[in-house]
Amino acid sequence: MQKTLISYIRVSTAQQGRSGLGLDAQRVAILRFAEAEGFEEIAEYVEIETGKGADALDRRPQLTAALAEAKRHKCPVVVAKLDRLSRDVAFVAGLMAQRVAFIVAELGADADPFMLHLYAALAEKERALISQRTKAALSAAKARGTRLGNPRLADARAIANSRHKAGADEFAARVLPVITEIQKTGAETLRAVADALNKRGVPTARGGRWEAQTVANVLRRSTP
Numbered sequence: 001m002q003k004t005l006i007s008y009i010r011v012s013t014a015q016q017g018r019s020g021l022g023l024d025a026q027r028v029a030i031l032r033f034a035e036a037e038g039f040e041e042i043a044e045y046v047e048i049e050t051g052k053g054a055d056a057l058d059r060r061p062q063l064t065a066a067l068a069e070a071k072r073h074k075c076p077v078v079v080a081k082l083d084r085l086s087r088d089v090a091f092v093a094g095l096m097a098q099r100v101a102f103i104v105a106e107l108g109a110d111a112d113p114f115m116l117h118l119y120a121a122l123a124e125k126e127r128a129l130i131s132q133r134t135k136a137a138l139s140a141a142k143a144r145g146t147r148l149g150n151p152r153l154a155d156a157r158a159i160a161n162s163r164h165k166a167g168a169d170e171f172a173a174r175v176l177p178v179i180t181e182i183q184k185t186g187a188e189t190l191r192a193v194a195d196a197l198n199k200r201g202v203p204t205a206r207g208g209r210w211e212a213q214t215v216a217n218v219l220r221r222s223t224p
Contacts, residue, residue, distance in 0.1 A: 004075040005039045005103070008066045010047040010084045029080035033105035039078070043069050067100050076101035081207065107201040115201065171205040172221040178202060179218065190215045 009026045023046065034041055047062040063085075070077045079085055082104045086092055095102060103109055175197075182196040190212035197210040204214055 003037070003039045004042045004073055005034060005078045006066050006070045006073070006075060007041050007044045008047070008063060008077050008079050008084065009044065010049065010060075010063075010079075012049070026080035026084065029105045030078050033078065033103075033109075037109050041078075042073060042075070045069075067095075067098050070100045071098075076103045078103045078105060080105050082107070106203065106207065111201050168205060169221055172218045175202065175218055179215065 007027070007030045009023055009030075011022045027044075030041070033039070043066070045062040045066040047060050049060050049062075066077050077100055079102070082092075085095060085102065085104075104111055107115065178197065178200070179193055182193050185196075187193045187196050193215045194210035194212050197215070202210070204210055
């Protein structure tokens with residue numbers, strides 16, 4: 001029997017909706033997932049709305065319609081990336097309570113609700129850390145006398161580099177225990193570790209797939 005799915009695509013602004021920015025990329029990701037996993041898409045719902053706010057679901061009628069259609073056909077709703085549902089843990093938890101299966105194409109078909117909650121929590125925490133680092137960097141620049149309304153290029157570059165390094169160090173610290181666990185199972189090469197991370201659905205810091213060099217970069221950052 002053919003497996004079926006409902007696709008849900010979302011962009012955050014009307015401008016993105018008019019330009020098509022992001023829509024085609026999401027469609028391609030879902031199509032590739034469907035072909036690889038043997039699914040047939042029976043309906044597509046497109047939303048142009050923000051994912052923020054406690055009443056986000058009320059302001060997203062297309063997601064509500066996708067949920068109803070998925071219940072009727074007893075099939076999952078598939079999104080390209082988790083943030084197309086939401087970056088908010090509470091919102092994701094509320095969706096899980098709808099008793100409709102959600103699949104995130106970039107995480108794979110085996111990512112269960114627990115993993116979706118975990119990734120949402122990590123994304124929410126990372127967003128908060130980025131905000132904190134940005135405020136701290138701007139405060140430091142202001143203390144040095146930098147005009148924040150029109151910062152010099154060197155100061156702007158220093159702030160960006162500082163944020164990037166801090167974020168990369170924090171990501172390396174979070175993923176290192178997973179790499180260590182994989183190495184203990186017998187993965188002796190960087191390629192073997194990268195393949196294992198991809199199979200587990202663990203995204204890189206930029207949400208992509210692991211390569212040997214990506215693993216090497218994390219290990220290098222984790223070395224005292």
